[in-house]
Amino acid sequence: MASIKDVAAEAGVSVATVSRVLNDHPSVSADARTRVLAAVKALGYRPNAVARSLRTDQTRTLGLVISDVLNPYFTHLARSVEEQARALGYSVIIGNADERPDLQDHHVRTLLDRRIDGLLVSPTDGGSPLMLDAVRSGTPMVFVDRWIPGVDVPVVRSDGQAAVHDLVTHLHGLGHRRLAIIAGPATTTTGQERVEAFRRALGAYGLPLPDACIGQGDFQAESGRRATERFLDLAEPPEVVFAADNLMALGALDAIRARGLRVPDDIALAAFDDIPWFVHTDPPITAIAQPTGELGRAAVRALVDRIEGRPPASVTLPARLVVRRSCGEPAPRERVAFREPSALQEPLREPPAPREPSPVMNRSQS
């Protein structure tokens, strides 16, 4: 592959001049610029980003470690992160932890070794030594969705408290009194918070949340299936199962179907995190929707602020309840309930990103 030396030779200038042209440095004669550009084109030259990074000590790259790519919520998040990063002149490298702390650490390590400029993490656990090291080492970092308590890192997340309350109100109104939840891991903030919000909301209606009605899941489908089976084996099975994410709701559906039971007649189902398929499941599933796209964008903004020396801000956005038919109420049409602009109304496809800067050789400095 042609290097800057080849271009310099071809153009009859020094590599310094070539570099200046490529970086839009003002003090280059029009003549030199023309010759360099011609040489670049003739040789099909592209600057080596590795060398540039070594020299400038910046990679213009963000790392994103998500808990599970197979979860549409995180896929959506990743997409909006990449889009916003691109708009700001950064690339993003995604690491998928599959809800496994060891894999998460693997990706954090790899990303750090690559000297990414900043790290976006949705932690799978309460904070491994490596993760805490990363924070202490001063790598710009922002937590998205989940976070690690007691650590001084901005957090961009959504607050489901009010929406969970709305959900319980909805369920209570339908006459349900025995409600169960499939929780995420207690080592994750979202794992805990959603149970707590649920418990608090039940409390407001004088309803208990006995241990038997808390299924321990891990945010993956299989755990939702197992937890639901356990519920169904109870002497008095719950009337409602609330899955703390969409994958566990999928597992719950598998378990319910395997027993030949019907939703919502035999048992009601609701989920945290809304996905397009919930409109078409049998029956359509009542869910709590997060403003996922906006979360991703806000997280990137905060991280880039931090990287570029501006003070980053934590952001908390409200989630909202979307009522469908899985809890028993007839809903003739898609009914969006209660509060806040919809994350579902958020188009699946977001507006096209700005055109790429055209000259092949400009580093996007934004």
Added chain:
Amino acid sequence: MASIKDVAAEAGVSVATVSRVLNDHPSVSADARTRVLAAVKALGYRPNAVARSLRTDQTRTLGLVISDVLNPYFTHLARSVEEQARALGYSVIIGNADERPDLQDHHVRTLLDRRIDGLLVSPTDGGSPLMLDAVRSGTPMVFVDRWIPGVDVPVVRSDGQAAVHDLVTHLHGLGHRRLAIIAGPATTTTGQERVEAFRRALGAYGLPLPDACIGQGDFQAESGRRATERFLDLAEPPEVVFAADNLMALGALDAIRARGLRVPDDIALAAFDDIPWFVHTDPPITAIAQPTGELGRAAVRALVDRIEGRPPASVTLPARLVVRRSCGEPAPRERVAFREPSALQEPLREPPAPREPSPVMNRSQS
């Protein structure tokens, strides 16, 4: 961040010796090795992958450009690619083209600038100049799922021909005679092939495929919705709609539902690409399943063969029909039909990857 110099100073050796220890070079005294390792630990040193790449001219990184992250098929593919790559000692950087050729080019360019060791692409179009350049430039490359004809690059894909025939047999058996398809872009191989396979299968039953029964989609949900609306507006609407991917099937479902019609009573629906949610849609959707995980793994194997100087092989794996209820036949239980081990039976979670190599400082040379 500590550099190799700091480690050398701390250990009282030269940087060459530090480098040898880190790379498991045999000729290092036990004493030196001990001191270096101690220094590494004391300083929390991690080698700078950027510098290493510049020097060795390899990044141990694969690029993967997929057409759409929001499509669960590609998400699954990406996951298996990353897993297999990790097992072979490579990282992967994912670029999401969103079915946009310009975005695809953006990612190919960025990846090439980063000097990835090899590129896995599922092309969004028939081959942009940039893509063809990339091939000619000698960057190791493998196509997955979709490919560009006339270019000498190994292809790892699945052949849906037989499964599409099975589908048509199934539909014909149910008495359907007016069949329509929502096609993908004609610029993509899968866009064309699926229509051709469908047309050929219809032909075998003496059925026509009039132009009015070919909806032009772009593999995204919205296009499926529009195409379906057009079908429904026909004087004689089709009895069956076959969507060439799962996202367009989602759009079709939206359109059908918006008119208050029922599947399969008013219109039957089938899709290419199976996803877990198809079991729980109303009704469960008949689909053609690809061996997605194996496709991803085979693609990585081929690419790494190419990178490491072994002859890479193209791979074609059969897809298979999974009959559910969306075309009219009562299927009391999940019925997996006809041929081949199932991609759905493929566990959603694949077996855990091998443990990471433990010493922090070893380059995974595999």
Added chain:
DNA sequence: CTGAAAGCGCTTACAG
């Protein structure tokens, strides 16, 4: 406006 030179953090022949 331009070029020679130093240096980013590594690896690796080459000598000893």
Added chain:
DNA sequence: CTGAAAGCGCTTACAG
């Protein structure tokens, strides 16, 4: 077994 040195491809003060 070990170290001094060159060099990977860039960028950027410094001098002119």
